[in-house]
Amino acid sequence: FLSLLRRGLSFDEFNAYFADGILTTEELQELFYSIDGRQNNNLDTDKLSDYFSQHLGEYLNVLSSLESLNIAILKAMDKTKEEYQGSSVLGQFVTRFMLRETSSQLSSLQRSLQCAMEAVEEQSSPAPTRRALRFTCSSAVSYMYVCCSAAGLTLDHEENWCSQINKLQQLLDKLECQVCHLSAPTSINILLVQRQMSVIEGDVDKFQMVLKSYLAATAAQTDNLHVSVQKLPGKSCYIMYEFWQDRLSWMSYLQSNSSKDFQRCVIDMLEDAEVVSTMLLPASWWIMSNNNN
Known part of the structure; x- marks a missing residue:
């Protein structure tokens, strides 16, 4: 590491670290040389630090707070390690x-940051096409559940997967042909949020009561288009689908009392950490579905 600081960064090292899938190699190379100024493929790390220091803006306070938070958490963890075993039952x-x-x-803060990252990346990238959207879900199985449920299809374990995929392909092709006849929606995309939760067997009844209240609160939100939940057969695993007007609507709801209360209630009922994934869908699909209904 000290050797790297002394000799500086090559463009390959710079590219490997800063490539974000949006800026092209040529654009990154232009940035590299604009910071260095010497164009000798050896970027001084002090110049790199100075460059980002000039553009920190509000993130100067954020990064400073994160440093303080990191120190505070580590101190608390050390204290916990020393005192927990000797504490009273109430203290523990x-x-x-x-x-x-x-x-x-x-976790709530991390989800908000992840949403913000995805939002700015989406604004910097071309609008996703239908074919691209098929592969942006966290898994092909999850995407099949969403689309087949919307189409009225079932996922019987004994039924040939290829047959289901062909049905879905025909449905998507039909939708693509019909979309062009729709009037333009007020928003290009809506947001689908998929939440997967594996519940401890003994807490299923309690979880279902909390989940019922959360579903009612979520459905009552003005910006929520639809919310539904599916229990996987033979497992204590629940998959919830939330459709929102846009990403900001969902991010705002994450900070609401209803969302935070749900997180606090279920955190001890889950076998593993909740898995959350998001996907943008064309708003015209939603409009067409409602018109057909």
């Missing part, structure tokens, strides 16, 4: 609650 309960609450708050 409070420690577990504080850890769980801290984890929940950080």
Whole structure:
């Protein structure tokens, strides 16, 4: 590392670290040489630091706060490690609650940041086509569940997958032909949020009660288009689908009391961390579906 600081960065190293899938290699090379100024394929790390320091803006406060937060969390973890075993039952309960609450708050913040990252990347990238959208879901199986449910198809384990895929292909081709006859929607895309939760077997009944309240609260939101949940057969695994007007609507809802209360209630009922994925869908599909209904 010290050797790297002394000799500076080559363009290959710069490209490997900063490539984001949006800027082209040529654009990154132009940036590299504009920072260096010497065009000798050896970028001084001090110049790189100075360049980003000039563009930190509000993120100067964010990064400073993160550094302070990191120190505070590490200190709290060290204290917990030293004192937890010797604490009273009530003291251990409070420690577990504080850890769980801290984890929940950080997870919520991370989801908001991830949404912001995806939003700015989407604004910088060309609008996704229907064919591209097929492969942006977290898994092909999840995407099949969404589309087949919307189309009224079933996913019987004994039925040939190829047959289902062919039916879905025909449906998508039909939708693509019909979309051009629709009036332009007010928003280009809507947001589909998929949330997968594996519930501890003994907590299923309690989870279902909390889930029912959350579904009602979510459905009552003005910007929520639809919310539904599916339990995978033979498993205590639930997949929830939330359709939102746009990404900002969902991000705002994540900060609401209803969303935070749900997260706090279910965190101890889950076997593993909740898996959340998002996908943009053409708003015209949603309009057409409602018109047909």
